[in-house]
Amino acid sequence: MTRSPVDGVRVLAFDTFGTVTDWFTGISGAVRATIPGLDAGAFAREWRRRYGPILARVESGEIGWRRLDDLQTETLHEVADQFGVALTEAASTSLVRAWRTIPGWPDAAPGIRRLKGRFVVCALSNGTVALLTDMARHNGFDWDFVGGSDLWGHYKPARETYCGLAALFEVEPAEVMMVATHQGDLDAARSFGLRTAFVERPLEWGGEEKDDTGSADNDVHATDLCDLADQLGC
Amino acid sequence: MTRSPVDGVRVLAFDTFGTVTDWFTGISGAVRATIPGLDAGAFAREWRRRYGPILARVESGEIGWRRLDDLQTETLHEVADQFGVALTEAASTSLVRAWRTIPGWPDAAPGIRRLKGRFVVCALSNGTVALLTDMARHNGFDWDFVGGSDLWGHYKPARETYCGLAALFEVEPAEVMMVATHQGDLDAARSFGLRTAFVERPLEWGGEEKDDTGSADNDVHATDLCDLADQLGC
Structure with missing residues (x-):
């Protein structure tokens, strides 16, 4: 046997x-609802691509322990800059929270x-x-x-x-x-x-x-x- | 309002x-099944009475952190001594595990x-x-x-x-x-x-x-x- x-x-x-x-459907949908007139799918993918690297920086010791929401807030702002979007505080909070209801x-x-x-x-x-x-x-x-x-x-x-x-x-x-x-x-x-x-x-x-x-x-x-x-x- | x-x-x-x-029904039942010829209810109550004090000894720093199962094993043997019962290893393990299925x-x-x-x-x-x-x-x-x-x-x-x-x-x-x-x-x-x-x-x-x-x-x-x-x- x-x-x-x-x-x-x-x-x-x-x-x-x-x-x-x-996550793709959930986050691209949230991006579409929060920031109109954008390629929401491309934005969601780019945000997700930055996920692994920033977690790895925590594990390498380069940055101290921070909760995922805080790391995702940081990478969200990087992606917004890349896409030339100015994010309000409310939009940022709402998009980071969207990972909870994908x-x-x-x-x-x-x-x-x-x-x-x-x-x-x-x-x-x-x-x-x-x-x-x-x-x-x-x-x-x-x-x-x-x-x-x-x-x-x-x-x-x-x-x-x-x-x-x-x-x-x-x-x-x-x-x-x-x-x-x-x-x-x-x-x-x-x-x-x-x-x-x-x-x-x-x-x-x-x-x-x-x-x-x-x-x-x-x-x-x-x-x-x-x-x-x-x-x-x- | x-x-x-x-x-x-x-x-x-x-x-x-x-x-x-x-816990009373679960533990007295387990005691009855494991150690016949005993006042199983009295045994279960005595075991439970020793629960608070040994946890307090951990929190006071008198003894280091130990999992509940280990503390319950210790108090079980104290109660068995008090009741004049010799517990096998298998009986001890079984009674401590009984807290999981009360x-x-x-x-x-x-x-x-x-x-x-x-x-x-x-x-x-x-x-x-x-x-x-x-x-x-x-x-x-x-x-x-x-x-x-x-x-x-x-x-x-x-x-x-x-x-x-x-x-x-x-x-x-x-x-x-x-x-x-x-x-x-x-x-x-x-x-x-x-x-x-x-x-x-x-x-x-x-x-x-x-x-x-x-x-x-x-x-x-x-x-x-x-x-x-x-x-x-x-």
Whole structure:
């Protein structure tokens, strides 16, 4: 008998932005409503492109710990400058808050609910607990636990986040499976001993081609969260 | 117009042992199944009486931070000695784990679900995240967030727990209402600026009279969580 890729897995840790929610639709919609007469999709993509680099500057120690909302406010102003837009304080606040109500992919809430029948299901995201709780309430995500970056004062792909979640649940890293649509997140998780499941989200960037399509190193490759539930026997 | 006791409240923080769950029934049942021929109710009460004092020793600095399970293991052995019982390792583990599956009061799961429609609902307990997650899954408690003591490395009534939860939710302490059947928990919460709701649990000690019946200082006094939902307009 071959070993199932989920033998011993007890906790599923989900990336949120892109994996369970459609940030492109949510953020481009918010930009369109807030700043008329702009290529809202291009603005949303550019904002999102600045996300990884500024988090990496926190983890490198170049800048001290700051909550995601504060980092997103900074990158929002950079993008506004790039697009030649003057943002009011109210518009800035509203756009940063829009990340709390981006829509879930249609399969996300029902998929999470099915997977919860067999596994402990947690968000493991660079958002804060407050942001992720708003997102969950807005979309009906029935998390057992909301793992926000402010619990650890670190951003993925830092070890503290992945191993911190395993420690909270009193399990070994190999008993946790990271679920994400970003290979970098999964590669980091695997390097710390977690299992990995890649979820396809071809429309993550709003139809612009996505080169992140999942490596053969992942334990599971799923087309969406309902497919993941099928593959994990839920 | 008079001010409602819940004006501005956004987050409800629930004590768990006694307030949402019936530890007496759960623990005395586990003792009865594990150690036959004993006054299981008396054993359960004695174990519970040793809970507050050992947590207080952690908060006083007399002993370093240890997870609740470890503290409960220590007090369990003290009670076993007192009752003249030799506990096996398996029996000890099983009894300590029994705190994870104590039954919810019948009104708890439906009450929490109703309250969630208007408020962010969180466990704020001296249990760990893993313990509280097991308890929630066992009883169908739909928490938005599980506030375990291991997130702060402190036990109630320490300030860090109450104010730590408010900080995570990016709200002022006055926007959080502590819900408990223990006046000491509520008095501490109020001293740090939280609102308070007392919940009657006359059977908490298994029919032995309970002198903790709630002070007039609380913002709300409820007979159970469905009554609380009624009073808070949910």
